[in-house]
Amino acid sequence: MSARDGGRPRNAKPMSSGTIGSWADGADVIVIGFGVAGASAAVEAAVHGADVLMLERTSGWGGAAALAGGFIYMGGGTPLQKACGFEDTPEDMHAFLTAAMGAGADAAKLAIFAERSVEHFDWLTSCGVPFRAAFYDRPGWEPSGDEGLMYSGGENAYPFAELVRPAPRGHVPQMRNKRTGERGGGYMLMEPLAETVASLGVRIDYDTRFERLVAESDGRVSGVVVTSYGEELVVRARRSVVLAGGGFTFNPDMVARHVPVLTTRAGSATDAHDGQCIRAAQALGADVTHMHACEAAVHTDPALMIRGIVVDGRGTRVINEDTYPGRIGQELVSHHSSQAFIVADEQAVDEAAADRNPSSAFAPPQPAWVSDDVAELEEAAGIPAGALAATLELYNRHAERGADPVHHKATQWVRPLRAPYGLFDLRGATSGFPLGGLRTDIDGAVLDVNNEAIPGLRAAGRTTSGIAAGGYASGCSLAEGSFFGRRAGRAAAHDPPLGASRSSLG
């Protein structure tokens, strides 16, 4: 289902409760979406005594989370970090996030997310999420096997390694029969969460698509309008609705207006991420924030990138290639029109092949062109004559002494590249998802332009703008989805019931 039919956007405006004849069976807390944010919200709302109903548009639990590699960004000294021999503190984690999540990132969210990360790890394990205490130390998008810990945000690369003591914080649930993109660590996060949801007696209606909110005359949210098997139903939320139905990756109109660099490059989400949760809240006066921010993947094996250099369409090098590959993708998408090539030599190719992650989603990279003559490569690739040669000459000159003063790649990965050179074509080989969404407080309250909570409405996951406002680290989405999902669920359970005084809101 697309967000538009015949060019008209889907109706996202609230239904007035006064016009409603009959309600379907309701609940204290209605959770929209059974991804990681919804599951976490449902668990905590139920634990805190609420009668919870989850409404999920597909026929099963999982959302985008179950398809993800499964990184959960946690730190500050988790048992897994300790077991793998890494020291970390909430202060270091906070300092890293502050440096890495982008200008204007939500300070209150960053603070509590770092401060309570160890507790969040404990909560996930208490729900049955398994982690194996093994550290994966090679370049890649994710561990090749069932290792539970990996650098996933460039913590050990420039500039962050100079600012904060590095610690790996990408925690991956232990998986069996991994199939990247189909069944990875994200599945092994969602399976125990789904079992926890079920064990708590949470009711779940599948094949039930969220359409819009129901509002009282004073603006308080009191339910949702959904469609199920072609029928429109109105469901009462006695305390709160928690919107956790994903972001707007697959709403082309919103992408064009907010993140035009992702036009035709949407990825890493399900088509449930159609922006409807965001639009429905906006229609009630909710504010949106950081709508331009995005994370992006570059579709290649990092093991080769890190041993070569990544240049843009003008032959200019773009970033230190040893950083988190998603940061390379962000840089390419946001600042280089997704025009990129890897330049590598035979030694780099051989080493990358030896280092190759056998579970990688990407085929072994093949050079588009190979030549001893850089001018020939420039002409073949449409790079301005002499530009790639100048970049290579400068890189190699410094690399002779193990230095990279231009982009500060760590010495261990710096080595002069020798002819023949292979040029690997990454033009357009990027895709990503927006990071912006509803402006929420740390308990998932959806904020209006006055920074005031919209009564009866909370949100979590990619429906909201979270900790990342331009930067990113792998694992942020699952971590903040679960972390702030939990908080939203707990708060929703304590929201005043319909008809109660509103003096405690806000």
Next chain:
Amino acid sequence: MSARDGGRPRNAKPMSSGTIGSWADGADVIVIGFGVAGASAAVEAAVHGADVLMLERTSGWGGAAALAGGFIYMGGGTPLQKACGFEDTPEDMHAFLTAAMGAGADAAKLAIFAERSVEHFDWLTSCGVPFRAAFYDRPGWEPSGDEGLMYSGGENAYPFAELVRPAPRGHVPQMRNKRTGERGGGYMLMEPLAETVASLGVRIDYDTRFERLVAESDGRVSGVVVTSYGEELVVRARRSVVLAGGGFTFNPDMVARHVPVLTTRAGSATDAHDGQCIRAAQALGADVTHMHACEAAVHTDPALMIRGIVVDGRGTRVINEDTYPGRIGQELVSHHSSQAFIVADEQAVDEAAADRNPSSAFAPPQPAWVSDDVAELEEAAGIPAGALAATLELYNRHAERGADPVHHKATQWVRPLRAPYGLFDLRGATSGFPLGGLRTDIDGAVLDVNNEAIPGLRAAGRTTSGIAAGGYASGCSLAEGSFFGRRAGRAAAHDPPLGASRSSLG
């Protein structure tokens, strides 16, 4: 006045009309803001028979427009273009705008803006805006004298010159006693418009600050809440409110969340641009769009930039220096962290001095460092060793034959630079303003998330997202403010009065 007092945002939520005891004297059409958009809206609303009241927070007319250099982006074959010997067509203008205004720009606005640009020129002259038929052909931010026409968008530079037949479209009202930043072409636009407003019997309340909208129970806008000399007043709009009170340049919270690259770099607006018009509409469910887009100036004389090269903090050249200097500013702000230097030689400095615009707001540029030794310059400027040398060597090598295959600066400006080199420090020397805002249709109707008009509400000028969604040309703001302001005013005059059937809305 800032948009926040003591950390709390100003109240932007609508006042319910049911709670209002007494109304101040109202009008058919209430126009918020007496800048170019508000003035144009007021004129057309009055011409179309409406009783119009303008509410302006300062003590006089003008807004940001009266402080601007005065470019009005028009074309398609205006009398001024013809008198200066340039051929242009609406199709060429449309093709240029489509290429230059950024991905995701509003197609309907681009189309009508180009199609009716000549008519808009005639309207402005009919209001008494004077233009002198003289073309200014030198590099600069604006004409040095009272010349009426200049390239202002990079039409005659790469890549646009290869795509569309170039025509200058920056029309500047003829001015006397020009003082850049105080009294320029923008003043000579606003003075006749203000006289036209007065001649039509439009009422104007100065020192009256817009606070928020008044809404009926069904969401229709029926008035505004304003403060004047400390008193809160509620003013009825019988047909429509036209929000034309500017953008959010001086709302630091909104800038941090939507255009973080402009944090601490806000400029080219008045402090009335505090986002209140946008927020007030959002509170009623209005959608926002392209909030991340911005225009930026780089604070230096283009006459030197065009003769040298502009490099970023890594010594990498950033753009063809002969393009519209605001495009250089956008590139620096958006993609190079506002880190830039001009590299020039003595000949470039001498030629730029001879070409200098005597009315320029910028002092003649002084080199921060001069040396025959590029390595010395690199070290002084913190540019990676060898990086600037490589850039210069590549530029000079191609320049020997008048070519610039890297950035395609036009041959007439390409010449090898010779030692001693001067390095001019432009780090941080940028400022700009956001281009995003309310989503409106071509008649200024403020659209909600369903793309439906909010009844009784229109908007124009920087309160809205206009034709630019990332790109820009000097003159867009005054042109679209007046062009779409007119349309909003005319439509507002015909909006159904309060209490009338709403069947004709939408």
